[in-house]
Amino acid sequence: MMKKIIIIIFVLVFTVSCDNDFSDWNTDPKKATVVPASTLYSNAQRNLVRLMRDQDVNTNVFNFLAQYWTATTYPDEASYDFGSRDTPGGFWNIMYRDVLNDLKEANRVLLVEKEGLVADLVPAKDNEIAVVNILEVYAFHVLVDVFGDVPYTEALDIENSAPKYDDDAEIYAALFIKLDAAIAMMDTDEGSFGSADFIYDGKVSSWKKFANSLKLRMAMRVKNGTKVSEAIAGGVFTSNGDNAAFAFTSSDPYSNPLWENLVQSGRHDLLVADTFTDIMSSADPRASVFMESNVSPYEGAPYGANNTYSEFTQLGEAFHAPDLEGLIFDYAEVEFLLAEAAERGLGGVTGAESHYNSGISASIDYWTGGGSAAYLATVPYDAGNWENSIGTQKWLALYSRGFEGWSSWRVFGFPALAAPSSAHADAGGLVPVRYTYPEDEAERNGDNYEAASSAIGGDKLTTKIFWDN
Numbered sequence: 001m002m003k004k005i006i007i008i009i010f011v012l013v014f015t016v017s018c019d020n021d022f023s024d025w026n027t028d029p030k031k032a033t034v035v036p037a038s039t040l041y042s043n044a045q046r047n048l049v050r051l052m053r054d055q056d057v058n059t060n061v062f063n064f065l066a067q068y069w070t071a072t073t074y075p076d077e078a079s080y081d082f083g084s085r086d087t088p089g090g091f092w093n094i095m096y097r098d099v100l101n102d103l104k105e106a107n108r109v110l111l112v113e114k115e116g117l118v119a120d121l122v123p124a125k126d127n128e129i130a131v132v133n134i135l136e137v138y139a140f141h142v143l144v145d146v147f148g149d150v151p152y153t154e155a156l157d158i159e160n161s162a163p164k165y166d167d168d169a170e171i172y173a174a175l176f177i178k179l180d181a182a183i184a185m186m187d188t189d190e191g192s193f194g195s196a197d198f199i200y201d202g203k204v205s206s207w208k209k210f211a212n213s214l215k216l217r218m219a220m221r222v223k224n225g226t227k228v229s230e231a232i233a234g235g236v237f238t239s240n241g242d243n244a245a246f247a248f249t250s251s252d253p254y255s256n257p258l259w260e261n262l263v264q265s266g267r268h269d270l271l272v273a274d275t276f277t278d279i280m281s282s283a284d285p286r287a288s289v290f291m292e293s294n295v296s297p298y299e300g301a302p303y304g305a306n307n308t309y310s311e312f313t314q315l316g317e318a319f320h321a322p323d324l325e326g327l328i329f330d331y332a333e334v335e336f337l338l339a340e341a342a343e344r345g346l347g348g349v350t351g352a353e354s355h356y357n358s359g360i361s362a363s364i365d366y367w368t369g370g371g372s373a374a375y376l377a378t379v380p381y382d383a384g385n386w387e388n389s390i391g392t393q394k395w396l397a398l399y400s401r402g403f404e405g406w407s408s409w410r411v412f413g414f415p416a417l418a419a420p421s422s423a424h425a426d427a428g429g430l431v432p433v434r435y436t437y438p439e440d441e442a443e444r445n446g447d448n449y450e451a452a453s454s455a456i457g458g459d460k461l462t463t464k465i466f467w468d469n
Helices: 002-018 037-053 087-115 119-147 168-185 204-222 225-234 257-264 274-279 331-344 352-368 373-378 383-397 402-412 441-445
Strands: 069-071 244-246 270-272 326-329
Touching (some): 037 087, 037 119, 119 402, 168 204, 225 331, 331 383, 352 373
Antiparallel strands (some): 069 270
16 A cells, blocks of 8 residues: 555656646637637728628718718717717727727738748738738728828837827828739739638739729829829729629628618618608619618608608618628729719829719619619719719719718718708718819829828928818
């Protein structure tokens, strides 16, 4: 018996003396300690598209601002009162914390992985880095368009809780540089994230078109003809097959957030606004898709009022589907951007009327599968009042994409939107501050635009290139 006790003690002493490190004992082998770049990228994509496609009083009310939709029980945000729920703060937090932070970490991981790769594998890794940077440009462009000056150079630093706010023009200048670098980095003969990419399934040529189309949009924001021509030369969207849309599924956690708001929640908070039904023609093939026929003829709810759900036109059945794709950029928008560029004499673009017609047709084709000819005959292009023609039809085409619709209205001032009688005093009657820019294209383009913000601001441009926020 004594021998057995001695042997047991010896074994225990030997085991402890050989291994005094117990750190692994508390490590759960089923929980990852290193997150792959592809996972971070997928999550950032999902969070970005959900944010842009959501309709939630806590995070995104752009479909209210564009006056596509209005509310029933809680009309505060439709009356431009964002203080009680801090909607701007909710949007801001998701974009920085859940989108840009994941993209930054994905980029860091990719750069580490690239260091140990053989030469043949580098192009595919560069493609992944480029796609991450393109989404980062998109996210910051949205933040600037919404808020103006935002943290950029000091953003996303956990050690800096009070980053400086950079000038919006300086941020745009830096974003053009980043976007151009990403476009130049892409190799369309190589892959990228594959199935981890829920927008283009890893197709690099599609991301290149997206990047150039984004460049076109941003160039039109600042009225820069050189950037417009560069974007077109690089290759922008040329059909609905190029559209950027997240492939939502029929179940959580990848269902469309509109379905969650309209169906899963069991709530009846949203109605089509009378602003929209008053402008949308019954001859438009999209009417029956955009709006439900629960009320005949269509009768939009008074914008900003406390409305009863059953009495007014409801959102179309398509928006109640959990797997409705999350469109964030499409061919129709590109055509309307080109129509605007032609009228403004930017980038050598011509044929405003042709681009206008193509924009309308592309939108109708996307939503209904065709049949635009008859409608086009009812909305002929008016070159003498092109802001109204392009602005109104672009606004209709951007239905349900609140940020883009609101942004378009801020550019053109059309269609005419008016603040409701219940509006917050700071709504100021809802008169847009229109873009202004020098008449001389050389002045608009500036000298060495990419080098510094001074090339597009300060004394170089005598008029403000961004809207007031």
